[in-house]
Amino acid sequence: MNKQFFLFGVLSLIMFVFPVFPGCAQSPDAEIDRRVQEFLNSPGRGYANVPTSDGKLLHEIILKNNYKSALEIGTSTGVSGIWIALALSKTGGKLITIDIDETRHKQALENFERAGLSDYIDARLADAHELVPALEGPFDFIFSDADKYWYQNYFEAVDPKLVVKGCYTTHNVSDQGGGQNSGYLNFLKQLPNYETTVNNNGSGMAISYKKSEK
Ligand SMILES: C[S@@+](CC[C@H](N)C(=O)[O-])C[C@H]1O[C@@H](n2cnc3c(N)ncnc32)[C@H](O)[C@@H]1O
Numbered sequence: 001m002n003k004q005f006f007l008f009g010v011l012s013l014i015m016f017v018f019p020v021f022p023g024c025a026q027s028p029d030a031e032i033d034r035r036v037q038e039f040l041n042s043p044g045r046g047y048a049n050v051p052t053s054d055g056k057l058l059h060e061i062i063l064k065n066n067y068k069s070a071l072e073i074g075t076s077t078g079v080s081g082i083w084i085a086l087a088l089s090k091t092g093g094k095l096i097t098i099d100i101d102e103t104r105h106k107q108a109l110e111n112f113e114r115a116g117l118s119d120y121i122d123a124r125l126a127d128a129h130e131l132v133p134a135l136e137g138p139f140d141f142i143f144s145d146a147d148k149y150w151y152q153n154y155f156e157a158v159d160p161k162l163v164v165k166g167c168y169t170t171h172n173v174s175d176q177g178g179g180q181n182s183g184y185l186n187f188l189k190q191l192p193n194y195e196t197t198v199n200n201n202g203s204g205m206a207i208s209y210k211k212s213e214k
Contacts, residue, residue: 046077
């Protein structure tokens, strides 16, 4: 057989056969999806992680709006960070996430690696009270999930760095059954340049879209 024909035949066979085997010719997206699913299905969670429905909600908001520059306050062991970074891996964005607790921060780094998302995450070990006001921005997506009594201070520090049409999400806020963090929710709702709704499906999420600068 002619050598060129032989090589052409072998190459065609490789291109035809490899997509059949998972892991051989998967797109980077499919490989990350697979590793994230594997991580989320594995037993054992860290400290106060978001439930799956809230993780999916964060993921959906980022994809729907094609956000690319995200900030998370309160990493814990990285479950919400993984949902956020999974979406950012599809929009081509990046997440800065902050936690003050060294053990959780280290566990989060391991989890990000395991999920194949480290390239999309800049995880900082710091006191968010100090780091958040010092961050430059701009951001188009924020997830606030650290110390609740500081929620309004975080919001006020980040607001000037959040772009118009950006979204500020806050965890553990609800307007049902007594209303978690209701004082903070009232603060969000009276802001003239934000449209705030509440999703009560998981642990409660305030979703605040910035309509204009002032
Ligand atoms: C509810 S957990 C975050 C859960 C995480 N978002 C998840 O779903 O996987 C809150 C985290 O905020 C962190 N935290 C509390 N106060 C903080 C501060 N001043 N600066 C940075 N992190 C803080 C805690 O260490 C804790 O890990």
